[in-house]
Amino acid sequence: MNFEKLIDYFKLDKQEFYFQFSSHPNYPSALAFSDTLNFLGLRNDAYELDKEYWDELPEEYIAVVDNSFSLVKKKGDQFAVYSDKIKNLTKEELYKSSSEFVLLFEKVEGAKTGSSFNYNPVIYAIFGLIILYSLFQFSWYESVFNILSLAGVYISLELFNQKFGQVSAVVNNICGVGTNNAAQSSCSKIFSSDKTNVLGLKLSDFSLVYFLGITFMGLIFPDAQFILRITTLVSAAVILYSLYVQFFVEKSFCRVCFLIIFILLSQIVISTVYFSWATSLAIIFISATVFVSLFFTTAFLNNLLKEKEELKKSNAKNLKFKRNYDLFKRELLDKERIEFSDSNTFFVGNKEAKLHLSIVSNPYCGFCKGAHQIVENLLHQYPNDISVQMRFNYSQDQQNEKYTQLISDFMYVYKNKPEQEFINLVEYWFETRDEGKVRQKAGITSSSENLTPVINMSTENKNAGINFTPIILINGYQFPDKYDREDIHYFIGELMEDEEIYKEIIPVI
Incomplete structure (x- = not known):
């Protein structure tokens, strides 16, 4: 698709x-x-x-x-x-x-938009510079020859990338995707029938080596006309082989193949009519070095990308198994449900939502930042569908003055300011880990809140056997250890619709 x-x-x-x-x-x-x-x-x-x-x-x-x-x-x-x-x-x-x-x-805001670098403008710019260089530096027939070589490089590069899952708009348009399914299937049939295999390279890969080689020689070594003339004549054998496969073996016609054949024939005509036979041992040696280097480099990249693609497919298959909701649900319900009596302290989101998340954490825990980000992102994506309680582990007898003041600042903002400001303050703490900056951001000069609810909440956490942080609970069920916390994104939609997860859950008031 x-x-x-x-x-x-x-x-x-x-x-x-x-x-x-x-x-x-x-x-x-x-x-x-x-x-x-x-x-x-x-x-x-x-x-x-x-x-x-x-x-x-x-x-x-x-x-x-x-x-x-x-x-x-x-x-x-x-x-x-x-x-x-x-x-x-x-x-x-x-x-x-x-x-x-x-x-x-x-x-919604925060959608995962494209982040990978687009190399196409860079490639187009390089091609444009090469074309301008050819037009001003060489004769008209040498310029045309080099431009045809660049066209061959571009098409061959698109075919090379397409082997590894990258969709090529150029190849698709030439083959008639979306307008002529028969033409598209013919292209695919010809490509799949290619049984050539030299160090993992197929015939279409050799076209990349060929066009890169003659482009390099044509631009850097204008005196290599003899080499270019010989290589283009050799390409005639490839043209005959391609036509034989299309007409007599597969009996299907590939538009991309015909375009490459047209480029090759044009270069044969130009080189035969205008290029000289003059040569030297140095040019022959350099040409051989260039083509051999390009061949082994392309073979190396081909095998590297092939391994990467196989690993990607393997990961996709494994992820299919991992994303199976029934397996996740079985692991989730395997542990006994934990019921907390305090359902008001540091409680955010839709209080009437059926899906409730609890995050047991410690502000000074290094791993808690990531867990809070996950929960806050879910709260941002589904503000009307979930509720969240942040259950910080705190004991006044064991904590220092800075921790006490930090929790007090959290409590002050939670009680006296909008919910989003409290969420932002917790996020700001995990970004800065600076108690002074948190107090300054909250706009608090002096305040000492009653922390008894937080102490009682911490006692509940301990009595429930939650001694490590961070821990995420879904409607009282501890998030399964066999899954990464980030995996909750895969199941959140089904969790919101699963009535079994909601049974015996009393709505928070």
Whole structure:
């Protein structure tokens, strides 16, 4: 499935999206798609809605158009559909090509947007400089030859990256993805039929080595026309082999292959007509060194990326198992439920929410910062669906004056200021770990709060056998040790809908 334009529109992290989607236990279902968007911060709800009610839908929604999850935007009498590409449809065309599945979404702050560096502008800039250099430095036929070499490098690089899960818009457009499925399947058929294997490199990889080599020689060593002429003539054998496979073996035609063949034939004509036969041993030696170095470098990178891709697929399979909610729930309910009597101290979120999280922590605990961030992020993403109690371990007999003052400042802000200010103050503490700065941020000059509720809460923690921090509890059930605390993001949606988790839970007042 290809969601390029949809992902770009929401500015989501592309690699993270595809990884989370493919590793979902229900991949490639609508549930997997919905959960992935939720995980990335795009809150959504799914519905089966008759087309007669679609006029009442908001300006933007997600539907299944031509068997692909697509963003639909109303634009006057037409609809812009974002999936693998952007297309405009009339109302009749949209209704005819879509199912009744509709996903309504709400983008929240803090969504996991694309963070990986985009190398394309850098590559385009380098290519542009090379083209300008060729035009001003060489004759017209040498410039055309170098530009054709660059085109070959670009296409070959796209094919190389596509082997490792990166979607190539250029290759897809050439092969006719989304407009001609037969053309796309023909391209895939030809690529998959390539049985060449030299140190892991296939024929398409050799095209990358070839075009990189002649680009380098054509730019750096203009006197290497003899080498360029010989290499282009050798490429004629590759052209014949490719045509033989397409016409007589697979009986399918690959548009990308034909484009590369066109580039090779053009270079054969230019080199045959205009390039000289003059050469030297030095040029031959340098050329051999360049091509051999490029070959082994490409083979090394190919094997390295192949191992990385296999590891990624293995992680996705393992994560599918780990994200199985039934297994998580079994581990969660395996331990006895803990009931706390104090349900008012440091309590934030929706007090009527069915899903309640407790975090037992210590402000001076190094690992507690990460646990608080997880809980606070969940509270930010689902403000109406969960509640949280921060249960700091504190005993007046054992703690120093600074700790006492810090807890007192927390209590003052909790009792006298808006809830969000208390949450921000706790977050600020874990960022700075400076009692003076916390007091200054809270705007407190002198205050000594009654800490008896905190002391009693700490006693409850100890009596429940919670001696280590941080510990997260979900409706009284301790978060399973077999899971990382960050994994709660995978299950939060199902936890909010699971009635069994809520049974015998008395709403907090």
